[in-house]
Amino acid sequence: MQHPEMQADIVIVGAGPAGLACALRLAELYDRHNREHPDRPLQKENILVLEKGREPGAHLLSGAVMDPAAWRRLVPDFEQSQELAFTPVADDAVFALTARRAWPLPLTPPPLRNHDNFVISVNRLGQWLAARAEAAGVTIFPATAAVEPLWHRDQPQKMRGVRTGDKGLDRDGKQKSNFEPGYDLLAPVTVLAEGSRGSLTRQLLETLKLASVNPPLYSLGVKEIWELPAGRFPAGRVWHTLGWPLPPSQYGGGWIYGLPGNRVSIGLVTALEYADPRTDPHAYFQRFKTHPRVRALLQGGELRRYGAKTIPIGGWDSMPPLAGQGWMIAGDGAGLLNSQRLKGIHLALESGRLAAEAAYQAIALSEPRRLLEYAEAVRSGVIGRELYAVRNFHQGFERGLLAGLAHAGLQMLTRGRGLRRRYPAVAGHLRMRPLAEMPAAPPAPFQPDGKLTFDKLADLYYSGTRHEENQPPHLQVRDPGICTFRCSHEYGNPCQFFCPAAVYELIGEGGERRLQLHPSNCVHCKTCDFMDPYGIITWVPPEGGGGPNYEGM
Amino acid sequence: MKIVVCLKQVPAKDAPLRPLPDGSGIREDVGYEMNEPDAYALEEALRRKEAGGGEVVALTLGPERASQILREALAKGADRALHLVSPPEARLDAAATAAAIAAALQRDASSSGAAAGSAAGGFDLVLTGLQSDDMGFAQTGVLLAERLGLPHATIIMQIEPAGSGLRVKRELEGGFFQSLEMPLPAVLTIQSGIHKLRYATLLGIKQAKNKPLAKIPLEELGVDTPNCQRMLRLFVPQKTKKTIMLDGPAPEIAARLLEHLRAAHLLPGS
Numbered sequence: 001m002q003h004p005e006m007q008a009d010i011v012i013v014g015a016g017p018a019g020l021a022c023a024l025r026l027a028e029l030y031d032r033h034n035r036e037h038p039d040r041p042l043q044k045e046n047i048l049v050l051e052k053g054r055e056p057g058a059h060l061l062s063g064a065v066m067d068p069a070a071w072r073r074l075v076p077d078f079e080q081s082q083e084l085a086f087t088p089v090a091d092d093a094v095f096a097l098t099a100r101r102a103w104p105l106p107l108t109p110p111p112l113r114n115h116d117n118f119v120i121s122v123n124r125l126g127q128w129l130a131a132r133a134e135a136a137g138v139t140i141f142p143a144t145a146a147v148e149p150l151w152h153r154d155q156p157q158k159m160r161g162v163r164t165g166d167k168g169l170d171r172d173g174k175q176k177s178n179f180e181p182g183y184d185l186l187a188p189v190t191v192l193a194e195g196s197r198g199s200l201t202r203q204l205l206e207t208l209k210l211a212s213v214n215p216p217l218y219s220l221g222v223k224e225i226w227e228l229p230a231g232r233f234p235a236g237r238v239w240h241t242l243g244w245p246l247p248p249s250q251y252g253g254g255w256i257y258g259l260p261g262n263r264v265s266i267g268l269v270t271a272l273e274y275a276d277p278r279t280d281p282h283a284y285f286q287r288f289k290t291h292p293r294v295r296a297l298l299q300g301g302e303l304r305r306y307g308a309k310t311i312p313i314g315g316w317d318s319m320p321p322l323a324g325q326g327w328m329i330a331g332d333g334a335g336l337l338n339s340q341r342l343k344g345i346h347l348a349l350e351s352g353r354l355a356a357e358a359a360y361q362a363i364a365l366s367e368p369r370r371l372l373e374y375a376e377a378v379r380s381g382v383i384g385r386e387l388y389a390v391r392n393f394h395q396g397f398e399r400g401l402l403a404g405l406a407h408a409g410l411q412m413l414t415r416g417r418g419l420r421r422r423y424p425a426v427a428g429h430l431r432m433r434p435l436a437e438m439p440a441a442p443p444a445p446f447q448p449d450g451k452l453t454f455d456k457l458a459d460l461y462y463s464g465t466r467h468e469e470n471q472p473p474h475l476q477v478r479d480p481g482i483c484t485f486r487c488s489h490e491y492g493n494p495c496q497f498f499c500p501a502a503v504y505e506l507i508g509e510g511g512e513r514r515l516q517l518h519p520s521n522c523v524h525c526k527t528c529d530f531m532d533p534y535g536i537i538t539w540v541p542p543e544g545g546g547g548p549n550y551e552g553m
Numbered sequence: 554m555k556i557v558v559c560l561k562q563v564p565a566k567d568a569p570l571r572p573l574p575d576g577s578g579i580r581e582d583v584g585y586e587m588n589e590p591d592a593y594a595l596e597e598a599l600r601r602k603e604a605g606g607g608e609v610v611a612l613t614l615g616p617e618r619a620s621q622i623l624r625e626a627l628a629k630g631a632d633r634a635l636h637l638v639s640p641p642e643a644r645l646d647a648a649a650t651a652a653a654i655a656a657a658l659q660r661d662a663s664s665s666g667a668a669a670g671s672a673a674g675g676f677d678l679v680l681t682g683l684q685s686d687d688m689g690f691a692q693t694g695v696l697l698a699e700r701l702g703l704p705h706a707t708i709i710m711q712i713e714p715a716g717s718g719l720r721v722k723r724e725l726e727g728g729f730f731q732s733l734e735m736p737l738p739a740v741l742t743i744q745s746g747i748h749k750l751r752y753a754t755l756l757g758i759k760q761a762k763n764k765p766l767a768k769i770p771l772e773e774l775g776v777d778t779p780n781c782q783r784m785l786r787l788f789v790p791q792k793t794k795k796t797i798m799l800d801g802p803a804p805e806i807a808a809r810l811l812e813h814l815r816a817a818h819l820l821p822g823s
């Protein structure tokens with residue numbers, strides 16, 4: 001098939017904090033360049049940003065408490081961004097939960113202290129940055145997914161851009177009357193800023209056979225926004241919880257952040273590294289809301305939004321190579337997230353900004369090797385310092401909560417080292433154990449009440465998710481026979497539990513049981529792309545524009 | 554042919570809507586998109602232009618955020634766009650909207666030097682969607698035709714050139730259609746689903762940035778048609794499960810139905 005081509009200076013995949021920071025900073029560098037070198041001007045419209053969501057921001061979901069340092073560097077007129085309604089953190093607390101009680105920790109551990117930080121919506125932040133980048137002259141392509149990296153024919157290690165997804169294909173891959181082929185966007189620099197578990201990032205690492213020291217590790221964050229009776233939970237209040245309803249062996253925790261307008265952001269993070277294949281992060285979150293303390297808080301309130309997204313938690317040792325010939329990886333896609341503080345926005349912004357500096361050198365001076373300086377700038381700069389210091393934090397929880405807290409204390413005394421230089425890590429799906437090794441009685445299925453707690457489909461309505469129905473399936477199961485004949489016996493089809501959007505459903509009875517997929521429900525969290533025990537599910541971007549609409553998340 | 558297509562930005566279909574506490578409208582914290590029938594009106598306009606040449610102008614009346622659907626229209630192939638910018642708190646009904654659009658079209662004609670005084674501002678065809686997904690009045694196109702002094706036809710399924718005018722197919726109720734010929738210029742309100750919508754191409758999106766998008770503050774049009782409708786209250790329908798089954802011969806049922814309606818104060822004067 002013929003793909004129309006478009007030449008550009010740079011292709012940035014993903015309009016999240018990382019991609020947009022990169023675009024915005026590069027536009028500034030172009031302005032400076034054009035003032036200093038009017039004889040050889042650079043065109044800002046040749047800075048391309050691709051976003052698979054229907055609008056920039058539509059797929060952005062976060063907590064979020066933001067460390068503002070990187071934002072201040074990126075947007076020096078900080079005051080101007082006040083229309084974003086950043087709320088200064090007023091007070092914070094950490095609670096250890098048991099089924100009935102909530103014990104406030106006498107001291108908020110330093111990593112969870114949030115003074116001078118802001119409670120924000122990353123969806124609004126993305127919308128705002130995108131509008132600003134567009135006003136500066138950057139070209140943003142919304143509803144456009146990048147589907148594969150393109151390589152130079154004679155230099156197979158050198159990226160020459162990306163291909164965008166075809167539009168207007170039917171279920172069987174045949175062209176509908178409104179078919180539009182994807183474009184080949186060609187540029188000397190490509191920045192992959194796809195967020196957690198990027199699809200091009202995965203292809204790039206596979207093609208170039210690159211890997212991190214430890215495998216990448218992920219958590220799944222399940223979130224709702226509630227509107228509460230006035231005065232119930234002040235904007236700027238930040239609570240974190242440990243313990244219940246997660247078993248001691250399960251890494252994760254809850255959060256409640258006060259938002260303006262009597263709303264709260266509430267959610268639970270469950271690490272995707274557990275033994276029991278019946279673990280259901282969505283159900284854990286629903287249970288979390290039934291804790292007496294949380295129930296009392298939400299009483300009389302109303303659910304407004306829902307969403308779920310994975311979080312890379314592997315840290316320093318799970319970071320892949322960050323740059324090569326013609327490419328750089330920024331933000332969550334490169335694992336740049338501090339799992340101890342549950343914060344990645346500032347690192348995404350900072351890495352995007354650094355990628356722009358390197359890209360400018362490569363473009364303006366035609367020195368492609370300058371991209372490698374980006375990797376160095378990340379590793380030895382503020383990002384690297386922050387991540388290196390907590391490199392072993394998460395892995396210290398290998399043996400559960402108490403051991404983890406002990407390790408964490410020890411690491412704090414030894415500047416991150418703890419007992420070993422490197423704590424080994426095992427990819428989450430390899431930790432899952434067959435049903436035969438599990439207690440026979442399955443955990444009682446969670447019964448939502450439809451007021452405080454919801455099933456996945458009820459929640460999904462609040463995510464604004466929508467896809468073109470008649471399109472090729474974007475969840476590719478390599479061998480459906482494994483699901484029916486092996487997985488069902490060995491693991492009981494964990495996909496139906498870990499997916500927070502009811503994409504995977506078991507239908508039929510007894511020997512007729514089989515897996516039915518509902519790809520239109522998908523909220524693009526990416527869990528299934530790495531969490532099925534056989535590694536046979538591949539998540540590819542659906543037709544651009546499909547997916548959730550995380551307004552205000 | 555010179556075509557103007559009127560587009561409205563409405564809350565996205567999947568947006569969880571919430572009325573304001575005072576019932577004066579909905580909360581603005583939702584996503585917005587192009588009204589669905591309008592997207593088909595735009596598609597029809599672009600196909601007319603591809604078949605017979607001419608110009609497609611996309612027009613919207615709405616707050617600042619509504620520019621987004623004009624950019625979408627430009628990316629899909631409209632030549633230029635007019636945004637009649639209303640203040641955020643403005644709530645125009647169909648009559649006031651039609652009056653403002655009519656004024657803008659006439660003004661556009663005089664500024665672009667087209668046949669001055671021509672009713673539709675030199676446009677051969679004015680397209681709107683059949684109705685908006687939010688208010689659903691289905692009135693703006695019809696009232697606009699009245700304002701412009703042009704013939705109109707509603708719920709259009711198909712358009713073909715016929716002599717110096719058009720032959721159009723209207724959808725009636727119950728699977729019936731009406732075919733009629735009309736002169737140009739004319740106003741047509743377009744039904745959803747009559748074509749497959751095109752996608753904006755990346756080249757289209759890039760080029761759209763350099764196409765003219767004129768913003769005209771509503772007050773500059775000097776129209777002071779007052780709203781003739783007033784919204785009393787917007788609220789979520791109360792769920793009441795009170796179905797009463799009436800059996801018996803028809804005259805008896807009718808009489809008892811009347812009683813029930815009277816008792817529920819649902820008849821004028823009751």
Ligand SMILES: Cc1cc2nc3c(=O)[nH]c(=O)nc-3n(C[C@H](O)[C@H](O)[C@H](O)COP(=O)(O)OP(=O)(O)OC[C@H]3O[C@@H](n4cnc5c(N)ncnc54)[C@H](O)[C@@H]3O)c2cc1C
Pocket residue numbers: 013014015016017018019050051052053057059060061062063064065066067122144145146147193194195196198199200220221222223267308309310311330331332333336337342343344345346348541
């Ligand atoms: C539940 C949860 C809570 C969190 N809480 C906090 C917090 O309190 N504080 C904090 O600082 N951080 C928090 N984080 C982390 C933070 O949200 C991320 O670190 C940050 O959003 C990463 O930014 P990014 O730009 O790298 O990726 P993302 O924000 O994920 O953005 C990536 C963008 O790229 C698009 N994209 C991806 N692939 C493609 C493709 N192939 N083609 C086109 N577009 C594509 C996506 O649609 C998306 O818009 C939280 C994360 C989660 C999930």
